[in-house]
Amino acid sequence: MSTALELLWAEKYRPRTLDEIVNQREIVDRLKRFVKEKNMPHLLFAGPPGTGKTTAAHALAHDLYGEGYRQFMLELNASDERGIDTIREKVKEFARSRTPPDIPFKIVLLDEADNMTADAQQALRRLMELYSNNTRFILAANYPSKIIDALQSRCALFRFTPLSKEDVVSRLKFIADNEKASYDEDALEAIYDVSEGDMRKAINILQTAASLGKVTVDSVYRVIGMARPKDIREMIEVALKGDFTGARELLRKLMIEYGLSGEDVVRQVHREIFSADLKMPEELRVLVADYLGEIHFRIVEGSDDDIQLSAFLAWLSMMGRKYGATS
Amino acid sequence: MSKAPARLPWVIKYRPKHVDEVVDQEEAKSQLLTWIESWLAGKVPSKRAALLYGPPGVGKTSLVEAIVRDYKLELLELNASDYRRAEDIRKTVGMAAFRRPLFGRLLLILLDEVDGMSARGDAGGIEELLRIIPNTQNPIVLTANDPWQDALKPLREQVLMVQFKELTLNNVVGLLQNICNKEGIECDREALRYIAEKNMGDVRACINDLEAVAEGYGKVTMELVRALVRGRDKSIDLWRTLNGIFYAKEGWQARKAVLSSEEDYETLLAWLNDNIPNKYGDPEDAFRAWDALSRASLFLSRAKGGDWDFLTYVFDMMGPGVAMARKSGEILKNRYAYPSKITMMAKLREIRELRDSVAAKVAPRLGVSMATFKADVLPYLLIMFRQGDVERAAGMVVSYDLTEDEVQYLAGARAREIMRAAEKVRQELRRGAKAEATAKKGAEQPQERPAEKRGQLTLDLFGVPSQGASEAKKEGRRRSSRSSR
Numbered sequence: 001m002s003t004a005l006e007l008l009w010a011e012k013y014r015p016r017t018l019d020e021i022v023n024q025r026e027i028v029d030r031l032k033r034f035v036k037e038k039n040m041p042h043l044l045f046a047g048p049p050g051t052g053k054t055t056a057a058h059a060l061a062h063d064l065y066g067e068g069y070r071q072f073m074l075e076l077n078a079s080d081e082r083g084i085d086t087i088r089e090k091v092k093e094f095a096r097s098r099t100p101p102d103i104p105f106k107i108v109l110l111d112e113a114d115n116m117t118a119d120a121q122q123a124l125r126r127l128m129e130l131y132s133n134n135t136r137f138i139l140a141a142n143y144p145s146k147i148i149d150a151l152q153s154r155c156a157l158f159r160f161t162p163l164s165k166e167d168v169v170s171r172l173k174f175i176a177d178n179e180k181a182s183y184d185e186d187a188l189e190a191i192y193d194v195s196e197g198d199m200r201k202a203i204n205i206l207q208t209a210a211s212l213g214k215v216t217v218d219s220v221y222r223v224i225g226m227a228r229p230k231d232i233r234e235m236i237e238v239a240l241k242g243d244f245t246g247a248r249e250l251l252r253k254l255m256i257e258y259g260l261s262g263e264d265v266v267r268q269v270h271r272e273i274f275s276a277d278l279k280m281p282e283e284l285r286v287l288v289a290d291y292l293g294e295i296h297f298r299i300v301e302g303s304d305d306d307i308q309l310s311a312f313l314a315w316l317s318m319m320g321r322k323y324g325a326t327s
Numbered sequence: 328m329s330k331a332p333a334r335l336p337w338v339i340k341y342r343p344k345h346v347d348e349v350v351d352q353e354e355a356k357s358q359l360l361t362w363i364e365s366w367l368a369g370k371v372p373s374k375r376a377a378l379l380y381g382p383p384g385v386g387k388t389s390l391v392e393a394i395v396r397d398y399k400l401e402l403l404e405l406n407a408s409d410y411r412r413a414e415d416i417r418k419t420v421g422m423a424a425f426r427r428p429l430f431g432r433l434l435l436i437l438l439d440e441v442d443g444m445s446a447r448g449d450a451g452g453i454e455e456l457l458r459i460i461p462n463t464q465n466p467i468v469l470t471a472n473d474p475w476q477d478a479l480k481p482l483r484e485q486v487l488m489v490q491f492k493e494l495t496l497n498n499v500v501g502l503l504q505n506i507c508n509k510e511g512i513e514c515d516r517e518a519l520r521y522i523a524e525k526n527m528g529d530v531r532a533c534i535n536d537l538e539a540v541a542e543g544y545g546k547v548t549m550e551l552v553r554a555l556v557r558g559r560d561k562s563i564d565l566w567r568t569l570n571g572i573f574y575a576k577e578g579w580q581a582r583k584a585v586l587s588s589e590e591d592y593e594t595l596l597a598w599l600n601d602n603i604p605n606k607y608g609d610p611e612d613a614f615r616a617w618d619a620l621s622r623a624s625l626f627l628s629r630a631k632g633g634d635w636d637f638l639t640y641v642f643d644m645m646g647p648g649v650a651m652a653r654k655s656g657e658i659l660k661n662r663y664a665y666p667s668k669i670t671m672m673a674k675l676r677e678i679r680e681l682r683d684s685v686a687a688k689v690a691p692r693l694g695v696s697m698a699t700f701k702a703d704v705l706p707y708l709l710i711m712f713r714q715g716d717v718e719r720a721a722g723m724v725v726s727y728d729l730t731e732d733e734v735q736y737l738a739g740a741r742a743r744e745i746m747r748a749a750e751k752v753r754q755e756l757r758r759g760a761k762a763e764a765t766a767k768k769g770a771e772q773p774q775e776r777p778a779e780k781r782g783q784l785t786l787d788l789f790g791v792p793s794q795g796a797s798e799a800k801k802e803g804r805r806r807s808s809r810s811s812r
Binding site: 256 | 596600604610611614616618621624631675678679691693695697698702704710714718725726
């Protein structure tokens with residue numbers, strides 16, 4: 001059976017060439033022109049997660065250089081690299097490497113570029129100029145507004161939009177058929193609804209639901225529920241009841257079982273604040289968001305996760321008692 | 328939270344119940360017993376109070392409790408640090424001191440931690456005690472870690488001083504061994520020795536460490552103990568610092584307590600973090616204390632960023648900030664607890680490492696960052712491994728070349744099942760690959776090689792032209808990339 005070589009479907013069904021990219025028509029057309037002309041400026045790909053920015057960059061490189069394109073493309077991720085110095089070193093080495101036979105430049109793909117500080121972006125700008133004779137940069141970013149003007153003005157901007165319902169559903173259908181997974185049609189629409197145009201997320205949900213059995217609306221929502229640890233909500237509820245100790249016990253369990261960092265916990269708590277499943281007075285939600293933001297800031301500044309989150313839970317238990325919150 | 332009914336902490340469970348179970352304090356024992364027996368015989372001794380002193384965890388309170396049990400006395404236990412003002416002492420100790428014994432039983436008044444009373448700015452608690460002691464009709468026992476403070480000088484002259492020594496190493500090791508035997512825990516004697524050495528005769532600390540290691544890992548080996556047990560040889564210092572902060576009346580006292588501590592700031596922060604709930608019962612007090620602690624931690628990170636001028640605010644926040652947070656006046660009597668964070672960190676580190684190594688293998692193949700992978704993909708992978716189809720999970724183990732530890736992290740209880748299935752998949756692939764290789768000797772290898780050359784294992788598998796069993800799979804693959812040809 002085909003299960004022998006199971007991969008994450010998000011990898012397996014990633015388009016390899018520009019032709020295979022079904023959506024983002026205009027973008028693909030413009031990119032194809034670069035391939036034809038064998039030349040291109042620096043590019044800035046902007047758009048929400050899962051809209052195909054990295055995929056488009058790979059497909060572009062593939063069409064430019066052929067199957068072995070990887071030797072002519074350096075892929076870096078701003079959030080994973082340790083600062084601009086490592087990026088500089090890697091780019092420097094890469095720029096000195098072999099150039100492709102009939103195309104005058106190589107490509108540096110810098111993913112999540114909007115996670116770089118303004119200073120690092122300035123350094124990046126100089127880097128781009130330094131190697132512009134034989135290197136083109138593709139910067140991918142979720143929020144183009146976080147890219148400094150000096151960089152934006154040096155790049156051609158491409159805006160990636162969330163995928164349409166038709167695109168997502170037809171792709172999911174293709175994958176499900178191909179994998180011989182059984183599914184309900186409306187389950188695929190449910191997947192679109194919860195994935196908000198993020199193709200990668202949609203495919204992950206499909207594969208997870210399929211691994212549990214038939215893909216139904218129910219199983220889709222079950223997967224979504226499981227992917228967000230419900231302990232987070234429980235932790236908030238326990239704290240709101242005024243039971244600080246119980247809440248902190250849950251916090252520590254979460255951090256250990258899921259290996260969550262302080263920032264991970266903050267993000268997941270944030271997802272819950274305005275959720276209808278979490279019962280609390282509306283005005284308190286705003287206060288929670290505000291204080292959570294403060295805690296988030298303190299964690300990012302480098303202070304101790306455990307202390308910050310304890311402070312947050314202590315605040316929650318105090319406010320919970322004040323408001324007589326929870327149902 | 329433990330809902331199990333009778334799960335007692337070992338320090339309580341293995342407290343000596345009888346006088347003869349109190350080890351290694353023979354001198355203190357005979358001194359105190361003579362004194363008590365004199366009371367019992369109706370001869371009121373010249374010193375009507377006894378001060379038991381010595382390092383923490385050597386059995387001061389335990390001995391008193393054992394005497395109470397063996398001699399069938401009545402016990403009134405007070406924590407001195409809670410009753411510092413003269414009127415508090417008069418109301419509690421004073422009342423008890425002149426009470427007639429009930430049912431002919433002798434009433435013993437135990438006043439714990441009197442050195443906590445002597446903090447400056449104190450409202451005459453000690454003076455009140457000095458007035459009560461010469462006239463008390465019932466024996467009063469005081470305990471202290473450090474009786475040599477100036478404030479306690481007049482007290483020292485009025486009481487029977489009973490010294491408790493640090494326990495010998497062998498005695499402590501024997502005691503720990505005994506507990507392990509009773510709990511059915513496998514342990515290295517070397518490891519027990521290590522725990523005993525690190526805690527320098529503080530039996531309570533030793534038992535806490537032993538329990539922490541045994542409970543987390545089911546056994547006590549040298550390796551675990553080295554990683555988890557930190558020396559608590561400064562426990563007196565810590566105890567003094569924490570008391571100095573939690574019981575401070577004015578900001579400067581708390582600040583002084585922090586400044587005079589020998590512990591590093593991080594350790595002190597961790598202790599405060601875990602002990603606020605042991606001292607502050609009022610939720611508003613607790614929140615204010617944590618907010619101050621949270622700001623202390625923030626200033627510390629700024630200071631460590633190179634600007635050491637900020638360090639002074641760290642002291643302000645963790646000392647006075649925590650101390651002045653208590654506005655309700657309420658303070659709990661709970662003992663200080665060893666920060667669980669320190670044991671937790673070892674476990675947490677292990678899990679994070681596994682998570683990162685899975686991310687490093689899979690994220691590049693999806694073209695996403697490690698951070699994105701962990702936030703957006705990993706949750707689904709966890710569900711597939713923990714609850715999804717075993718064969719499919721096994722397939723992914725092979726595709727991404729995951730190690731046993733990584734699978735253990737992803738799949739939890741199902742890890743073994745999945746690893747077995749993965750081994751089967753590997754065998755089949757090897758057999759299939761061999762058969763095919765001999766059938767058509769690498770004829771179409773060059774153009775069959777797929778574009779992505781990232782995965783080591785998958786690359787080889789896909790690179791070998793296949794037939795039969797894996798044909799369906801390949802078909803899907805080709806279709807998805809058909810226009811590239």
